[in-house]
Amino acid sequence: MSPSDPVVQRRLGELGRRVRQARMDAGFSQEELAERAGLHRTYVGSVERGERNISIKNLWALTDALGVQLASIVDPRSDGGTG
């Protein structure tokens, strides 16, 4: 897949929206999440906007900080299908 693959773009956008929703559910600002995950606030913002081909290590950092399963972020079908 090329970086501009529309399927990848759509998936990154969905992933970012689920990160954002999980962050808001946890009651964190982008800055708070970034600090807890050891990432930069602007990086978290770009992930939420679907602009980053994020690595598994940074995904784990985010989901650990949010207290959620990575599966619920990468695949909404695994957490009840409401996504």
Add this chain to the structure above:
Amino acid sequence: MSPSDPVVQRRLGELGRRVRQARMDAGFSQEELAERAGLHRTYVGSVERGERNISIKNLWALTDALGVQLASIVDPRSDGGTG
């Protein structure tokens, strides 16, 4: 998390073993999986050995080629808890 974080190393190792298991379940060689996923065979090998901080895009390429949910690869608890 630093790249040498032992928790990250363990998780990458588990992820790699699940990729390898899914590949064998699908009946593919590393070379076949690499070709279907648009990746290099040596890259697939290094992912299976837990040596790569793989990106979400390459994870999707692998799971699409394997016909499995990404959730089942990143979090074994989401597919029945046998992992």
